[in-house]
Amino acid sequence: MTDLQTRFEAAQANSKLLAERPDNPTLLKIYGLFKQATVGDNTEKKPAFSDFVARAKWDAWTARKGMSADDARQGYIDLIESLR
Secondary structure, eight states: OOHHHHHHHHHHHHHTTOSSOOOHHHHHHHHHHHHHHHTOSOOSOOOOTTOHHHHHHHHHHHTTTTOOHHHHHHHHHHHHHHHO
């Protein structure tokens, strides 16, 4: 396991230990970076406009299209660290 992967997994654990729940835009950034790091580019069908939550998540993930998994992992780590 690489050092980046180890730090990414530690950040995942730390995300559950944050003193305060992040605001919705920050949660969407976390989600988008996590999905890009673990799955890659979004190939899912775009949710219906009326499904606000699914649409927001889809948009947050799609905004990271083309970002490498390593860059997404580092972004996720940096974001979680900034919230501690």
